[in-house]
Amino acid sequence: MSTIIKLPNAELAWRNERRFLRAMVDQVPDYLFVKDLDCRFVIANEAVARINGFASTDEVIGKTDFDLHDVATAEKFFEIEQRVIQSEQSIIDMEEVVVDAATGREKWLLTTKVAMRDHKNAVVGLVGVSRDITARKKEDLLRDEQAIVVEMIALNSPLDTILDRLVRLIESQLEGVLGSILLVDKTGKYLTHGAAPSLPPAYSQTIDGIAIGPNVGSCGTAAFRRESVIVADIANDPLWTDFRELAALHGLRSCWSTPILSHQGQVLGTFAMYSAAVRAPTDIETSLTQITTRTAAIAIERKVAQDQISYMAHHDMLTGLPNRSLLIDRLTQAMLQTERHNPWVSVVFVDLDNFKFINDSLGHTAGDALLKEVSKRMLDCVRSTDAVMRLGGDEFVILLTDLPENTDAISATLHKLRTAIGEPITIKEQAFHITCSMGVATFPHDGADPETLIANADAAMYKAKDAGRDGFQFFTAEINIRAHERLALLDGIRKGIARSEFHLLYQPQVDLKSGRIFAVEALVRWKHPVLGLITPIHFIPLAEETGLIVALGDWVLKEACRQNKEWQDAGLAPITVCVNVSARQFQDLNWTGRVLQTLEETGLSARCLELELTESLVMRDVDQAVAIMKDLQSVGVGFAIDDFGTGYSSLSALKSLPVSRLKIDQSFVRNLGDDENDRTIAAAVISLGQKLNMRVIAEGVETDEQLAFLRDNRCDEMQGYHFSRPVSSEGIEKMLQAQAPKTPDGTGKRRK
Numbered sequence: 001m002s003t004i005i006k007l008p009n010a011e012l013a014w015r016n017e018r019r020f021l022r023a024m025v026d027q028v029p030d031y032l033f034v035k036d037l038d039c040r041f042v043i044a045n046e047a048v049a050r051i052n053g054f055a056s057t058d059e060v061i062g063k064t065d066f067d068l069h070d071v072a073t074a075e076k077f078f079e080i081e082q083r084v085i086q087s088e089q090s091i092i093d094m095e096e097v098v099v100d101a102a103t104g105r106e107k108w109l110l111t112t113k114v115a116m117r118d119h120k121n122a123v124v125g126l127v128g129v130s131r132d133i134t135a136r137k138k139e140d141l142l143r144d145e146q147a148i149v150v151e152m153i154a155l156n157s158p159l160d161t162i163l164d165r166l167v168r169l170i171e172s173q174l175e176g177v178l179g180s181i182l183l184v185d186k187t188g189k190y191l192t193h194g195a196a197p198s199l200p201p202a203y204s205q206t207i208d209g210i211a212i213g214p215n216v217g218s219c220g221t222a223a224f225r226r227e228s229v230i231v232a233d234i235a236n237d238p239l240w241t242d243f244r245e246l247a248a249l250h251g252l253r254s255c256w257s258t259p260i261l262s263h264q265g266q267v268l269g270t271f272a273m274y275s276a277a278v279r280a281p282t283d284i285e286t287s288l289t290q291i292t293t294r295t296a297a298i299a300i301e302r303k304v305a306q307d308q309i310s311y312m313a314h315h316d317m318l319t320g321l322p323n324r325s326l327l328i329d330r331l332t333q334a335m336l337q338t339e340r341h342n343p344w345v346s347v348v349f350v351d352l353d354n355f356k357f358i359n360d361s362l363g364h365t366a367g368d369a370l371l372k373e374v375s376k377r378m379l380d381c382v383r384s385t386d387a388v389m390r391l392g393g394d395e396f397v398i399l400l401t402d403l404p405e406n407t408d409a410i411s412a413t414l415h416k417l418r419t420a421i422g423e424p425i426t427i428k429e430q431a432f433h434i435t436c437s438m439g440v441a442t443f444p445h446d447g448a449d450p451e452t453l454i455a456n457a458d459a460a461m462y463k464a465k466d467a468g469r470d471g472f473q474f475f476t477a478e479i480n481i482r483a484h485e486r487l488a489l490l491d492g493i494r495k496g497i498a499r500s501e502f503h504l505l506y507q508p509q510v511d512l513k514s515g516r517i518f519a520v521e522a523l524v525r526w527k528h529p530v531l532g533l534i535t536p537i538h539f540i541p542l543a544e545e546t547g548l549i550v551a552l553g554d555w556v557l558k559e560a561c562r563q564n565k566e567w568q569d570a571g572l573a574p575i576t577v578c579v580n581v582s583a584r585q586f587q588d589l590n591w592t593g594r595v596l597q598t599l600e601e602t603g604l605s606a607r608c609l610e611l612e613l614t615e616s617l618v619m620r621d622v623d624q625a626v627a628i629m630k631d632l633q634s635v636g637v638g639f640a641i642d643d644f645g646t647g648y649s650s651l652s653a654l655k656s657l658p659v660s661r662l663k664i665d666q667s668f669v670r671n672l673g674d675d676e677n678d679r680t681i682a683a684a685v686i687s688l689g690q691k692l693n694m695r696v697i698a699e700g701v702e703t704d705e706q707l708a709f710l711r712d713n714r715c716d717e718m719q720g721y722h723f724s725r726p727v728s729s730e731g732i733e734k735m736l737q738a739q740a741p742k743t744p745d746g747t748g749k750r751r752k
């Protein structure tokens with residue numbers, strides 16, 4: 001029979017209190033402990049026992065941190081706790097890291113340590129309380145790291161660095177999970193390595209380049225299905241049939257992959273988490289996957305956009321060839337290499353001879369197709385170490401590197417290029433033969449920097465053009481002189497406009513029935529201060545090429561209108577002044593406005609102005625030409641087609657043109673006496689123009705024979721030396737006076 005010992009009430013109450021206190025201390029999730037002056041555990045709750053890998057609190061009592069942690073950590077705790085004990089200064093809310101002995105994982109603790117006194121107020125140890133703040137710390141880390149990744153994206157850090165950091169971030173948030181990002185390659189058919197900092201490199205290398213398809217592990221399948229693919233057990237999932245052994249070799253048992261989608265829903269890559277355990281992802285892992293795929297999508301899309309911008313900045317969009325900026329870069333690199341290895345670098349400037357004709361007559365689409373085909377042929381002719389670039393229009397530059405120090409190898413390549421480009425090209429079911437002129441400048445002899453080499457190759461190309469086209473020319477000292485002359489001429493035109501060195505001559509146009517002058521063509525002349533009188537053939541092509549024709553053309557138009565108004569104001573019978581318009585002027589956006597403004601400023605009636613457009617200019621873009629011409633025609637300005645017969649007019653287009661006159665080109669008129677073909681063409685043009693209700697004028701008429709033919713074929717009008725060469729404004733005034741009915745004062749001028 002057991003003896004019941006009855007405790008006094010006070011003792012019972014004390015024991016109960018102790019029991020409750022113990023229960024309270026153990027049930028608190030925080031770590032509570034008391035240590036003596038030697039920092040030895042005197043009291044510890046169950047949380048302390050657990051984190052240190054003990055089953056009961058008794059096992060902790062009597063131990064120090066040196067029994068529980070590595071020396072460095074234990075020394076750190078000891079030093080802090082001794083300071084608290086000796087200084088009696090509490091440490092409040094200190095953050096510290098400990099390793100959870102049960103799991104081996106690091107934990108963040110928020111710890112307070114306070115000196116503990118006995119009933120005599122003497123310090124006998126310390127009380128400690130620590131709270132596990134690992135989850136909060138991870139959230140902070142996630143937020144901070146996300147901000148860093150976003151900053152890296154904004155600062156255009158390399159994509160692989162960004163993705164690597166992103167995967168490491170996710171791995172730092174999770175236990176036992178390895179991340180991987182794969183990227184869709186340019187073909188859209190394969191996944192290539194993006195980032196996998198913790199996966200075994202051998203595994204990453206093997207899956208680099210896997211296909212996107214219905215049964216290609218978790219990633220290939222996720223990219224194919226455009227949805228997450230969760231494989232909880234690689235060993236037993238059919239999607240992994242081809243990769244099962246590989247995964248097992250590296251201890252990978254589960255893989256959850258999610259496609260990375262652009263904001264337009266296009267698959268950019270995949271993000272996968274691997275685990276060594278057979279399991280599905282937790283909620284936290286799923287939500288971290290969402291964060292990762294969103295961030296990765298932004299980084300990848302930005303990189304794609306940057307690559308596109310950079311590509312566009314360095315390439316010609318039509319042909320895909322590098323452009324001028326990349327050419328300078330490549331040429332500089334090649335020149336640096338040359339200094340080291342000592343072979344030559346040659347710059348070949350290529351210009352297509354008859355491209356303008358095809359572009360003008362068949363339109364831009366045909367022109368574009370031709371340029372693409374020629375680019376392809378050039379690429380086929382050069383080695384992979386050489387480079388082909390398009391500067392714009394029909395101008396290309398080829399960089400030939402690693403050449404022996406003689407011109408034979410270059411000549412051989414140029415012959416090859418010439419032959420390849422010269423093969424027929426079929427556009428719109430029509431075969432064209434295109435030829436090219438090429439100029440070569442070689443480093444180090446022909447220039448020490450990229451710009452000089454290109455300019456000298458260009459100058460040599462012009463020499464090849466002058467020599468009859470369809471050939472090539474090496475840069476020489478003589479070409480150098482000519483190139484400088486060209487530059488000087490260009491500078492001269494610029495200065496000549498500013499210094500009023502240009503003037504106009506006027507060539508009468510005569511009605512063949514009445515023999516009367518009804519119009520004059522304004523023809524520009526340049527009185528150069530040193531070189532004397534220069535005819536347009538020597539400066540108009542260069543002015544057209546460089547765009548200076550716009551300023552010069554504006555001046556010609558204004559001067560011609562002013563002069564015609566002056567003749568009228570002087571009482572002479574009103575005539576039309578015809579002004580030549582070049583393509584560069586016609587394409588200038590504000591040109592129509594400037595014509596109208598000139599008429600307003602000079603006071604000339606629009607009906608007394610006719611603009612001469614060449615046939616090829618109009619046929620370049622018939623719709624646009626018709627629109628511009630109609631705008632000006634609506635106020636009374638007339639239009640003539642110059643050099644008719646040399647271009648490539650479509651008859652239906654001709655019908656739609658608001659044109660009042662056709663000018664038969666001089667080249668047909670010149671041989672009217674003896675060339676049956678030219679006679680036939682001239683007769684046909686006269687008949688065609690008249691059937692289209694246009695008047696027809698023959699230009700370049702010099703002989704009686706030509707005139708007789710034109711009369712016999714009922715040509716309406718003529719212009720040429722037979723009647724008069726181009727003359728000064730005074731010369732025209734006299735002619736107009738001469739043909740006017742006599743006035744009482746004998747001048748032929750009417751009273752105003």
Ligand SMILES: Nc1nc2c(ncn2[C@@H]2O[C@H](COP(=O)(O)O[C@H]3[C@@H](O)[C@H](n4cnc5c(=O)[nH]c(N)nc54)O[C@@H]3COP(=O)(O)O)[C@@H](O)[C@H]2O)c(=O)[nH]1
Nearest residue numbers: 523524535536537556580581582699700701702719720721
């Ligand atoms: N865009 C601009 N082009 C202009 C301007 N002024 C002239 N030009 C163009 O320059 C080319 C050469 O012109 P030019 O040396 O003035 O020659 C013209 C006439 O002098 C010449 N012509 C006239 N009659 C005869 C002749 O009987 N025989 C003969 N051998 N030549 C003759 O023809 C030229 C006029 O040609 P066109 O304009 O086609 O009527 C020339 O293409 C001019 O157009 C300008 O201000 N702007």
